[in-house]
Amino acid sequence: MPNSTIHAETIIKNANIISMNPSQPRAESLAIWSDKLLAVGTNDEIDGLRGSQTNIIDLSGSTVIPGFIDAHIHVLYSGIRHVMQEDCALDSIESIIAALKLRAQNTPAGQWVMGFKFDDTKTDENRFLTKHDLDIVSTKHPVMIAHRAGHDMMLNSRALELAGYSKESVDPPGGRIGREPTTGEPNGILYERATDRVKNDLLPPVTSTDRRRGLEVICRMLNEAGLTSAHDAMVNTEQLKTYQEGRKNGDLTIRTYMLMLKDYFEDMRNAGITSGFGDDMLKIGGIKLVSDGAIGSRTAFLSKPYIGSPCDHGIRAMEPEETQHWVSRIHEAGFQVCTHSNGDAAIDMVLTAYEKALKENPKTDARLRLEHCTVVNPDLLRRIKASGCVTTPFCTYVYYHGEKMPFYGEERLQWMFAQRSFIDYGINSTGATDYPPGPFEPLLGIQSCVTRTDYAGRSWGLNQRITVEEALKVYTINGAFASFEEDIKGSIEAGKLADLVVLSEDPTAVDPSTIKDINIERTIVGGRTVHEA
Template sequence: MTQSGRHAQTVIKNANIITIDPRTPKASSLAISDGKFIAIGDNTACDSLIGPDTEVLNLSGKTVLPGFIDAHIHVLNSGIRHVMAADCDLPNIPLIQQALRDRIKETLPGGWIQGFKFDDTKTQEKRFLFKSDLDAVTTEYPIMVAHRAGHIYYLNSTALAAANFDDNTPDPPGGRLGRDPDTGGLNGVVYERAIEPIRFGLIPPETPDIRQKGLITICKMLNQVGLTSVHDARVIQTEFDAYQNGLDNAELTLRVYALMYHPHFEALKNAGIKTGFGNEFLRIGGIKMIADGAIAARTAYISEPYIGSDCDHGILAMTQEEIETNVINMHNAGFQVCIHANGDLTIDMVLDSYMKAQKLNPRTDTRHRIEHCSLVNPDILRKMRESNTIATPFCTYVYHHGEKMPFFGEERLKWMFAQKSFLDYGITSTGATDYPPGPFEPLLGIQSCVTRTDSNGKTWGVEQQISVDEALKIYTLNGAYASFEENIKGSITEGKLADLVILSDDPRTVDPNTIKDIPVERTILGGNTVFEK
């Protein structure tokens, strides 16, 4: 179908267009004008819209999809870390120590040396970092290294002293201080909410220049893999300011749905702002809270102990009363609520709170979310369907974190990252990676959902395999639904925002174990190319 009387800015022809629109699932050409799709059809459908200034792209059979949407990813914070912290995704502890030493010359007096993306299971030593490891780097500066999962941190002696943590300090609510099993003294490992006084009190805030560089860095990284929209999974005030500045300066090349960190809830409510405020580039999303630990860190709060333990059920970061009180207040204020809950025990607590809030104050179309929603069961699935709760499960975890799956066991994996169960129960689930904890590449996430096979060829939870078409919808239209934006993006449909990705091959026809290797040729945002190979 075409529109007469106007010429298009761009026409794509001879393409394998997968629209994710059930009314017109396939097409060969499309036209773009004023940042939106204005025509989609067979190979001649858009010819009348070609004018002297129209850019015509002859794709020779390459595949076109709506721009990918990652519905749970730490965007700006990751970009900032790439600019000012040591990347500790390295094969052994000596290399990690050297990466941290390299940051000393970049650190001002009074500053902290930081590292991120450390993963104990991917090092040769297969162990945590301890304060002795970090003291060997320096005791002149405090050091804080984040586990790739983001829920465990490692401090040197100087950082422990700055936080007033000593051997007699009790575990704080919602957190834990790691201790030497022989002496009982602090070993430098800090779990969950115990790190909050340091992260949000002691570490100096980044400069506006670093935040700007971080934004440019992460936008480039994500555009290169076909991402056009992201749900930033924990946004604080300074980061939202950076997004606004990036938008004003034409440096923001992603559409951002900002899940605001819960301490900002009262200020937003008092300002009369709620979920949905903003525009097609930058929008206030839900309020983000964290109720338990992490899968990659093996601290998710689960009903049965982790494999190899008789008593380790993980960490509960919020009590039932805390969850319920906050949910009711946020629900009543008109917000979408987005709670990180990995373990089945925690998920059930969150669902009970969502259902109680809705019973006390019925609202239409709340679309409350469970971030990660990793371990489910039939009762949880029924509650999610009844309450119209959205799931944002990890999509790249099975592939990337295969070495951690034995901690959960074969039986439990049948109910983890449960995309097939969500589909079967009529629950909306999305594509999500949680980067840094999981790799951010959408094609890797799609492959992992389809094959449930890790990087060593081991399959986990084959019961949760889904088709490529289902995975493509999860990474596009479902992501738009999770931000109340399915009417403006998520499919190649006339009138929607012209966000798309061009791939060199069709994910539906290649060997499923090679989907991650398909090159991204071009990423287009609102009709403008933001990445070209």
């Protein structure tokens, strides 16, 4: 215990503390001074740190755990979309069209009407939107709807015209233009890098006000779910400015580890910036690469074809030579390399590049990251372990995206979102959701990992189930390890940051199928309450 002359600013007592600290797994009280944990112990031990000004929080038996960490989520991107676009997470194309028509009526002619979080498998019609659907929305506005998986988009005829896509257009490298089966004309669906010219050249610019409002919105949403840290998996320099402003004025209430887009690698390298630049609230993380497509929209690059589509292996977004070029340069420059790789064929390609880069420039504890790392096998697992890689698999997908699992087949599902295998092979695996593609609520992710059962009660890949205690570790200390921060957060122990979540029930003591229903009573970041129910 610290010297008794030191008085805590805040004491939490009568709590059920699950610390994630092996040397002190459980406790009933803790003390906070400034933004750090001063001590953890029994009620009597911690009461000795009480002073006349100490704030006492009596939890009457509620559970306290370390703040949740989402190691792969699109933080500011999501917030901006909530501000600028229509939420299309609706259950029918008819209702989506109606919502977009209303938005078009309130948008000046010629300006973009945009939506996000559309998911074909969640609609009654069970199909993508086409230009014919979106022409019903408007012919006076360009219309763009992003798929929830984040890799594909759907356009109306006006937007296709602006993009310059026609029957004669050739599929760009790493992308595909959806076409009418009889005429070959573009049908409005763009896959992977075919979306680049729309995203990069046509969509309206995001203003500083949009970004600032987006940060406020998303921080509130994440704090309400118990998240205290996030690894933002796609950050550009304008977003970096917004983060810096939020850090300065107090609007940033999520500790953020930023994965920067490779477009900014050269400038940062030339400025002498590497991974770890920043402080415990806002930090430059790794450089983000993308090697293949998405699980949700069935474009992940697989060694064997999708069930029912014998010629479809998904999409490889980077060629092996390009992958090796970027991996080697980024690693040599001192950055953590973070490569989106879903399918087993993509993971194999990325691992080959990692192995060569590590051989050329050996570095102790590089923690190269495989973002998502969805479809694995024993050989890939051995190589991941040997290379010291960190994985960030989707944690909420089995529960939320159950209707998509049949596309992968039972055999492959035994090796998808493979938390059990990662643990058994000694690989550091984290809690991650990729929101907006998957829901971001950590308790839902924990339930999904523990039960491997979806919203309809269907089970998928039960061999990959993990325990609640293991899932809590995945969502806390493992996430801190992925950002080289396990010494300052991820567990409840003296000297670490006071990032905490108060739960209405103990997730290790309830029916696992009800974990997602546990209430988040309070979220604390650096000793400051940022959410209270």
